[in-house]
Amino acid sequence: MDRDSSYEGFMRQLFDKEKLFEKPEPLKGVRVLEVCYVVLGPAACDYLAEFGAEVIKFEGQRGEQMRFVTPFAYFWKNLSPGLEEQNHNKYWVGMHLGHPKAKEIFLSLVKKSDVVVDNLMPGRMKEWGLSYPELKEINPRIIQLHVSGYGSWGPWTGRASYDAVAQSMGALSPITGFEGRGPIKSGVWIADWITGLMCAAAIMAALNYRERTGEGQFIDYSQVENVIRWLDWTWLYTSMTGRNRERSGNRDLAISPSSLFDCADGWVALAAFSKEEFRGLCAAMEQPELCDKYAEPLDRLQDENAREILDAVGRWAATKNVTEVEDLAGKHGFAASRVLEVKDVYHGRHFRERGAVQAYDDLLYGEMVEPCYGPRLSETPSRLKWSARPIGMDNEYVLTKILGFTQKQVRKLSDDGVVFKWNRQIPSQCPPPDWDGKQGVKYP
Amino acid sequence: MAEKKDTDKTGIEFIGSDLEEELFDDRNIVGIAINKEYARWAHRATNPDAIPGKPEALDDMVVIDASHGSFAGLFASSILAEMGAEVIRVEPPGGDLARQMTPYGMMIKDSGLGYLVEGRNKSHITLNIVAEEGRQYFKKLIKHADVLIETYKPGYLDGLGVGYRQLHELNPGLLHCAIHTYGQFGEESQKAANQPDYDIIDQARGVIMSITGEPDLDPEVPPQYKRPLRQGNWMGWYAGGAWAGFGILMAMFHKRKTGKGQFIDCSPPEGLLAIANYAMPYFHMSGRQMPRAGNYDYAVFPYTYVKCRDGYIFISGFTDPNWTALCGIINRADLREQFPTIRERLNPENQPKIQHEIEKFTTRYTSDEILQLITEYSKRPDKKGTVATGRLEAPLEVLQREHWSERRTFIRLEDPLYGEHLIQNSTFKTMSGTPGRIKWLCRPIGADNELIYQKFLGIGRGKLQQLKEKGIV
Numbered sequence: 001m002d003r004d005s006s007y008e009g010f011m012r013q014l015f016d017k018e019k020l021f022e023k024p025e026p027l028k029g030v031r032v033l034e035v036c037y038v039v040l041g042p043a044a045c046d047y048l049a050e051f052g053a054e055v056i057k058f059e060g061q062r063g064e065q066m067r068f069v070t071p072f073a074y075f076w077k078n079l080s081p082g083l084e085e086q087n088h089n090k091y092w093v094g095m096h097l098g099h100p101k102a103k104e105i106f107l108s109l110v111k112k113s114d115v116v117v118d119n120l121m122p123g124r125m126k127e128w129g130l131s132y133p134e135l136k137e138i139n140p141r142i143i144q145l146h147v148s149g150y151g152s153w154g155p156w157t158g159r160a161s162y163d164a165v166a167q168s169m170g171a172l173s174p175i176t177g178f179e180g181r182g183p184i185k186s187g188v189w190i191a192d193w194i195t196g197l198m199c200a201a202a203i204m205a206a207l208n209y210r211e212r213t214g215e216g217q218f219i220d221y222s223q224v225e226n227v228i229r230w231l232d233w234t235w236l237y238t239s240m241t242g243r244n245r246e247r248s249g250n251r252d253l254a255i256s257p258s259s260l261f262d263c264a265d266g267w268v269a270l271a272a273f274s275k276e277e278f279r280g281l282c283a284a285m286e287q288p289e290l291c292d293k294y295a296e297p298l299d300r301l302q303d304e305n306a307r308e309i310l311d312a313v314g315r316w317a318a319t320k321n322v323t324e325v326e327d328l329a330g331k332h333g334f335a336a337s338r339v340l341e342v343k344d345v346y347h348g349r350h351f352r353e354r355g356a357v358q359a360y361d362d363l364l365y366g367e368m369v370e371p372c373y374g375p376r377l378s379e380t381p382s383r384l385k386w387s388a389r390p391i392g393m394d395n396e397y398v399l400t401k402i403l404g405f406t407q408k409q410v411r412k413l414s415d416d417g418v419v420f421k422w423n424r425q426i427p428s429q430c431p432p433p434d435w436d437g438k439q440g441v442k443y444p
Numbered sequence: 445m446a447e448k449k450d451t452d453k454t455g456i457e458f459i460g461s462d463l464e465e466e467l468f469d470d471r472n473i474v475g476i477a478i479n480k481e482y483a484r485w486a487h488r489a490t491n492p493d494a495i496p497g498k499p500e501a502l503d504d505m506v507v508i509d510a511s512h513g514s515f516a517g518l519f520a521s522s523i524l525a526e527m528g529a530e531v532i533r534v535e536p537p538g539g540d541l542a543r544q545m546t547p548y549g550m551m552i553k554d555s556g557l558g559y560l561v562e563g564r565n566k567s568h569i570t571l572n573i574v575a576e577e578g579r580q581y582f583k584k585l586i587k588h589a590d591v592l593i594e595t596y597k598p599g600y601l602d603g604l605g606v607g608y609r610q611l612h613e614l615n616p617g618l619l620h621c622a623i624h625t626y627g628q629f630g631e632e633s634q635k636a637a638n639q640p641d642y643d644i645i646d647q648a649r650g651v652i653m654s655i656t657g658e659p660d661l662d663p664e665v666p667p668q669y670k671r672p673l674r675q676g677n678w679m680g681w682y683a684g685g686a687w688a689g690f691g692i693l694m695a696m697f698h699k700r701k702t703g704k705g706q707f708i709d710c711s712p713p714e715g716l717l718a719i720a721n722y723a724m725p726y727f728h729m730s731g732r733q734m735p736r737a738g739n740y741d742y743a744v745f746p747y748t749y750v751k752c753r754d755g756y757i758f759i760s761g762f763t764d765p766n767w768t769a770l771c772g773i774i775n776r777a778d779l780r781e782q783f784p785t786i787r788e789r790l791n792p793e794n795q796p797k798i799q800h801e802i803e804k805f806t807t808r809y810t811s812d813e814i815l816q817l818i819t820e821y822s823k824r825p826d827k828k829g830t831v832a833t834g835r836l837e838a839p840l841e842v843l844q845r846e847h848w849s850e851r852r853t854f855i856r857l858e859d860p861l862y863g864e865h866l867i868q869n870s871t872f873k874t875m876s877g878t879p880g881r882i883k884w885l886c887r888p889i890g891a892d893n894e895l896i897y898q899k900f901l902g903i904g905r906g907k908l909q910q911l912k913e914k915g916i917v
Binding site for chain 1: 471472473474475476477478479481482483484485486487489490499501502504513515523527541544545546547548549550551556557558560561598599602603607609621625626627628629630631632633634635637638639640641642643644645647648649650651652653654655656657658669671672673674675676677678679682683686687688689690691693694695696697698700701704706707708709710711713714715717718719720721722723724725726727728729730733734736737738739741742743744747748749751756757758760763786787790791830832833834835836837838839840842843846847848850851853854865866867868869870871872874875876877878
């Protein structure tokens with residue numbers, strides 16, 4: 001099929017990377033107060049921050065747990081990669097909201113903010129006098145979102161929950177793994193990330209509604225429920241048949257053929273479900289009789305047939321290189337791709353051209369290269385501005401520029417311990433070892 | 445001190461304040477909340493029974509979902525449909541391929557199980573856009589829309605004269621969201637020209653699959669299992685759909701303020717690589733890639749699944765105090781001495797050893813017994829730290845749990861055409877002002893042709909019949 005090459009050119013132009021910072025941000029003017037820690041809550045706010053929301057993040061004196069969670073206990077310029085991954089473009093304030101004076105300051109911010117997010121134990125914000133009715137008193141338009149494993153009410157509210165608990169209790173791990181082998185936890189904290197994303201979507205729906213009506217609202221969100229939601233046909237199948245959904249490795253039980261295959265020089269993911277696509281695959285395999293036998297998608301899904309087809313594809317793929325299979329897929333109209341590792345994405349041009357991976361020069365840490373959240377918006381794209389920062393690094397900026405405190409007032413708050421900065425004895429709370437005391441300071 | 449006694453007419457005695465607890469036992473609402481009043485308030489604010497009367501956040505939006513063979517497109521439009529948008533599914537006259545994406549080929553009338561789950565709240569029409577006349581109607585429909593969602597090969601719609609360039613002229617406020625593995629441009633776009641988008645491909649290109657699977661560094665794992673592993677669900681498609689939904693809502697927010705439409709290019713693999721933990725920052729900083737860790741974790745351990753007598757449980761105790769607590773619970777002070785700091789515990793060679801030692805204990809007990817031991821320890825005044833645990837629940841077990849039934853996590857819908865079925869509810873149902881909800885399960889192919897063609901295009905039954913005969917509808 002001929003594709004007008006000017007289409008790709010048109011799209012490149014539409015998303016011209018040179019113009020990135022000339023384009024408006026969709027969430028400009030939206031201020032978010034982040035009372036979150038670890039991955040789930042901060043990720044929800046991170047998605048908004050990369051699209052232009054002004055996110056102010058509060059930390060207690062010990063600092064965010066993720067300052068201490070990092071692969072093989074690795075730190076870089078005092079920065080924990082585990083902290084960096086969900087904290088971009090934010091303003092960092094060291095303040096404990098349980099302190100009465102801190103609460104006063106927080107409420108002054110609420111008056112000028114649009115969204116408050118927490119992923120603390122449900123009820124903690126109420127203990128601090130910061131529940132929705134109290135916030136609404138200060139700012140009738142406020143939108144407040146709380147997210148936790150089990151939500152704010154129900155028989156299990158109050159139970160501790162982590163990402164892996166959600167993967168377990170929501171049955172994501174039980175359905176992930178090779179046939180006949182045990183359940184496998186995701187290689188990433190996936191339940192935290194996907195739940196944070198749905199929280200960001202809920203906040204966007206609330207902002208859309210507020211644009212129409214001026215009304216804010218309270219949003220309660222449960223992480224385990226979110227995992228349950230994402231499990232496609234699992235619940236319908238199990239409730240209909242009385243059987244558990246089984247682990248099936250890389251084979252897709254609802255699409256045939258679809259799996260991961262061994263080639264001579266590596267792995268290839270391959271799928272071909274429609275009649276045309278399967279015909280294309282059989283032509284590439286030079287096995288037209290397979291196509292005659294199993295033309296209908298539904299026939300191919302019968303267990304015995306599916307296994308027979310997967311074997312045939314497997315035997316064929318083993319005689320090819322990955323690149324050959326990918327090229328044949330493009331030629332015959334089915335889907336095939338190698339498995340990408342992070343180095344492929346980092347060094348490859350495709351993702352950088354599209355702005356999915358961005359390089360930027362951080363004021364504290366220098367050159368950084370990281371994924372930038374999608375999707376790609378042509379008029380109001382996302383962008384990376386700066387990295388995670390030391391505790392309280394933006395106290396002065398927030399207190400002075402947003403709340404109008406004088407330098408004297410800020411000093412007093414600091415002397416009284418209401419606001420604080422990093423502890424020099426704890427490196428992962430601090431600026432880089434070679435910091436000159438001025439670089440990266442937003443104000444003064 | 446004499447106890448105050450109250451007696452009612454029956455002469456039975458009640459003692460003190462226990463009376464209130466007994467009469468108002470709302471444990472099904474307050475659970476083990478740290479603040480019961482908060483839990484009660486939250487329940488009142490987000491009571492599932494109060495949903496039908498409440499407004500919908502997005503009921504002023506019209507969304508055309510012309511996705512084909514893609515649960516990314518379908519999940520994106522489900523998010524919008526749950527919050528009240530009018531979503532119109534446009535399928536070819538023979539129906540969407542996605543209806544056949546179903547386990548073992550199980551069908552309910554004209555719909556597979558996957559499709560039934562994501563049919564919620566959507567009207568369904570048929571239209572043949574391959575035919576020139578069909579495209580005329582498509583363009584007219586687009587003029588009414590705020591959003592178009594499509595998943596065709598990049599350039600396909602453009603080649604037919606109904607791509608973004610053309611539609612944007614007709615409807616400058618249109619939010620055109622295209623979802624495809626490779627996106628609409630980029631070095632790999634040649635491949636994209638003729639390859640369809642599938643979940644396994646999206647997962648394969650999303651980096652997460654390369655670091656998920658049985659642990660590379662554990663010598664007890666047979667070599668044939670040391671390979672990338674997909675998540676069991678359609679994680680690629682659902683992530684792609686969620687990012688698309690999020691992007692559409694941001695673009696819609698911008699449109700409300702400015703009137704401007706735009707193009708949204710959603711590549712599901714990008715949606716996964718962006719949430720691959722610290723993989724890229726760590727690679728940038730250190731030049732190293734993470735190996736597949738299986739159920740281990742090289743940033744935080746123990747944080748793992750262990751075998752117990754009746755299945756598997758999750759157990760964690762990774763900071764020094766929590767590790768001390770865990771060793772206390774399983775009576776293994778020697779492990780505490782052998783692996784005293786996080787550096788020892790994050791050493792990949794040590795993790796299988798630690799895991800097996802923990803399992804020597806946990807395989808003697810059921811998950812309930814272990815939970816009890818952990819809870820008892822947590823109440824001790826001399827406890828050294830906190831150990832978290834959770835059960836790996838099989839789907840059948842999840843369906844039995846009271847918590848999900850109280851929160852209406854699952855609902856049984858009675859559909860006039862498909863029958864009574866259980867599906868997972870909207871997760872936006874606990875919004876106090878504009879809760880998400882499911883109004884109907886699904887619609888057969890073309891079920892809403894009459895209504896939609898009349899309502900939007902002024903085409904009556906007679907003309908519609910002619911169009912059917914011509915294969916346009």
